[in-house]
Amino acid sequence: MIRRFPKLHAGRAKAIVSEWKGLDADALKQQSRTLPEIAREKFAATGIRKISADELATFRNQIEDAATSAGYPAKSLAVRQQVDTAIAVRLAQMDLPEGEMLRPEVWTWIAVHLMPHIVHWRFSKDTGEVKEERYLGILQRNALGRLWLRGKVFDRGEEVEDRWGLVDGISEDATVAILERTSVAGDWRLARVIGEAWLDAKRNGMAADDLLRDAVIRARISFAITELGTYNDEDLKTTIEECIHVALARKVHSLTN
Structure with a gap:
C-alpha cells in the first residue's frame, strides 16, 4: 500500500x-x-x-x-x-x-x-x-x-523460515531499550542483531532485559571506534554477545561485593 x-x-x-x-x-x-x-x-x-x-x-x-x-x-x-x-x-x-x-x-x-x-x-x-x-x-x-x-x-527477511521469530520472541522491555535509543534505532541492521543477541541470551537463561541497556551502551562505544559497515552480521552479533557477558560479569560482581 x-x-x-x-x-x-x-x-x-x-x-x-x-x-x-x-x-x-x-x-x-x-x-x-x-x-x-x-x-x-x-x-x-x-x-x-x-x-x-x-x-x-x-x-x-x-x-x-x-x-x-x-x-x-x-x-x-x-x-x-x-x-x-x-x-x-x-x-x-x-x-x-x-x-x-x-x-x-x-x-x-x-x-x-x-x-x-x-x-x-x-x-x-x-x-x-x-x-x-x-x-x-x-x-x-x-x-x-x-x-x-x-x-x-x-x-x-522472506528467505528465513522463522521470519517473524524475533518479532514474536523479543520482550517489550527489550524492544524499548533497543528502539528508543536513537543511536541504535537509526541503524536497523544493528538493532536487529542486538535483538538476536538478546534472544539468544534469554534462551541461555540470562536476565537479558536487565543486562541489555548496559550491553547496548558498551556496544555503541565499541562501534564508535570501528566503522559499522566493516562488520558483517555475525561479527556484530559476536561483539554484542561479548558486551552482554561483560554486563553480566559486572552485575555479578556488584552483587557479591
Whole structure:
C-alpha cells in the first residue's frame, strides 16, 4: 500500500484526545467508524498518490482483523503481547512507504482517527486514562507506530523460515531499550542483531532485559571506534554477545561485593 497518508499535528491531536475523558474502547470504536473528510486532512504537499477513505477503511479493518485473531478484546497480559506481535507483523507485511511511516504525525492521525479503540484497549489504566504519548508521541511511543517499527526492524527477511521469530520472541522491555535509543534505532541492521543477541541470551537463561541497556551502551562505544559497515552480521552479533557477558560479569560482581 504505497500511498501518502494524512497527518495530524500534536497540538490538534491533544485537543481531540482531551475531549475523550470518560469514553471507553467501545465508545471510541463507534466514533472511529466514520472517517473524517479526507479532503480536509493535512497531507504532505507532494509525493505519491494520496490514500483514499476506502483504502484507509481497508487498512483499519486489516489491523483489527490481526488484533482479533490474536485475542482482542480480551485484556490479559498474554493477549496484549500476542496482539502486539500480530499487529507488528501485519503492518510490516503491508509494504507501507517508509518515508511516510517514519513521520510521527502520520501515526498520530492513525491512532486518533482510525484506531483510538485499539490504543485505549492496549494502554488504558484501571481508571480508563491513557497517556497522551500513546496517541501523539514520537514514533517509538505511539501505540501503533512502535509496532510498525518493531515489525520492520526485527523482520528476518522472506528467505528465513522463522521470519517473524524475533518479532514474536523479543520482550517489550527489550524492544524499548533497543528502539528508543536513537543511536541504535537509526541503524536497523544493528538493532536487529542486538535483538538476536538478546534472544539468544534469554534462551541461555540470562536476565537479558536487565543486562541489555548496559550491553547496548558498551556496544555503541565499541562501534564508535570501528566503522559499522566493516562488520558483517555475525561479527556484530559476536561483539554484542561479548558486551552482554561483560554486563553480566559486572552485575555479578556488584552483587557479591
